[in-house]
Amino acid sequence: MNAPGLPHTPPNAVGAEQALLGAALHNAEALDRARDHVRTEDFYDDVHRQLFEAMCRRRDEGEVIDWRLLTAILGEVDLGGVKTSTYLAKLAAEAITVVGAPGYARLIAEAARMRRVLETAQAAVARMTDGSISDPAEYATHMIATLDEVASAGLAEHARRISVGDGAYAVLVRVDDTRKGRAPRGVPYGLPKLDADTLGMRPSQFVVLAGRPGMGKTTVALHVALNAARRSGAVGFFSLEMGADELSERVLAAVAYDPRAVSPLTYRSIAEARGLSDTDLQRLVDAQDDVAKLPLWIEPQVGLTLGQIAARARQMRLRAERRGFPLVAIIIDHIGLIRPSKRYAGNRVQEMTEISSGLKGLAKELGIPVLGLSQLNREAEKRQDKRPQLADLRESGSIEQDADVVLGLYREAYYLDRQPDLSDEEQDRLARCQNELEIEILKQRSGPTNRITCFCDIACNVLAEAAR
Incomplete structure (x- = not known):
């Protein structure tokens, strides 16, 4: 039962999930770019989660990713009135370009973090209203630790890998600035x-x-x-x-x-x-x-x-x-x-x-x-x-x-x-x-x-x- 004022549908980015998976069906490079920003568990839709996991596994094994092979892996099942093969073909037809993959991946990850915050808040409301919290300070500490994981995941976006060339260039800029007295x-x-x-x-x-x-x-x-x-x-x-x-x-x-x-x-x-x-x-x-x-x-x-x-x-x-x-x-x-x-x-x-x-x-x-x-x-x-x-x-x-x-x-x-x-x-x-x-x-x-x-x-x- 949803608490008053809380949305019935949790935050999600199902459209972004569909666009990203479709791009990966066309070009596996989209998957490589997306994995810097999103994890399997970030997907809201169960089918999308399975598809992303299967794609990543095949990519890691050096295998080809296409909708026929994925149909064979997942099986031709009913996905809410649509067969697996039909759904995959639809994803491929409405795919985004490889360039847009990181942006859609970030949207998916952000929605997942929003769901984690919502789940933490709902759990707190439920436990406070049913009287199961005996030590408010201890439970608050638990909530802080949980929410801190969400905050850390968001800030980690700023610490992505760089090429050695970019790193070396940054060092040279700093050296030049320091020599000229412009930087400590x-x-x-x-x-x-x-x-x-x-x-x-x-x-x-x-x-x-x-x-x-x-x-x-x-x-x-x-x-x-x-x-x-x-x-x-x-x-x-x-x-x-x-x-x-x-x-x-x-x-x-x-x-x-x-x-x-x-x-x-x-x-x-x-x-x-x-x-x-x-x-x-x-x-x-x-x-x-x-x-x-x-x-x-x-x-x-x-x-x-x-x-x-x-x-x-x-x-x-x-x-x-x-x-x-x-x-x-x-x-x-x-x-x-x-x-x-x-x-x-x-x-x-x-x-x-x-x-x-x-x-x-x-x-x-x-x-x-x-x-x-x-x-x-x-x-x-x-x-x-x-x-x-x-x-x-x-x-x-x-x-x-x-x-x-x-x-x-x-x-x-x-x-x-x-x-x-x-x-x-x-x-x-x-x-x-x-x-x-x-x-x-x-x-x-x-x-x-x-x-x-x-x-x-x-x-x-x-x-x-x-x-x-």
């Missing part, structure tokens, strides 16, 4: 040496920022986010650990930082809101005015699934485009807090494989870099040299494999501060490295590995390249 190499990290070694965060890259607790992952991530929002476009920051207030305190501390100030304006002092001078308050007001102009959007909700992150990232992209600038990066703090699907419940390695491959897929789909923060396991603590290694990544098999770039963070001062009975030499070293942070390129698919030393004031959430 990638979204900059905001650290000149790191940007030179990596060419910035490049489109479709999955970048992992890894470190043990206390190494400054959020400090680095916010530095990257602020820099990218100032210089390149909109940035989405998914904070799965900190609330919006806590993250905003860190942002204000970073923007209000003044190395000449008598007393530092830390994010802790901002949170406590005590002992702040009139000068400090003015610095905070100026910092707020500055960040208010930046397209840096924070999503502070905990327990987001990969599908929810993807859906909100797409919303951010549309929001940015409406405002006249691009969405240039997504940052996730941190990967380990993404709520996995129930597909691999209890198997953490498989859950992380699904998440890391999904983040790489999101980067490719949106055509922007995705920066994910990741905790290292405790193996580093057992070594004398506690600098991070690729093997220290939690569930490293999947993250290490999917990441295009892995950056490891290390602060020697963190360990010296916690070491009892420091020797004179160790105390001297602590004084020298108190505000040092090492960023090591542990992996880069198309560039060097290297170690960069930065100035880092963790309390003020400030990062800068160390003076040489």
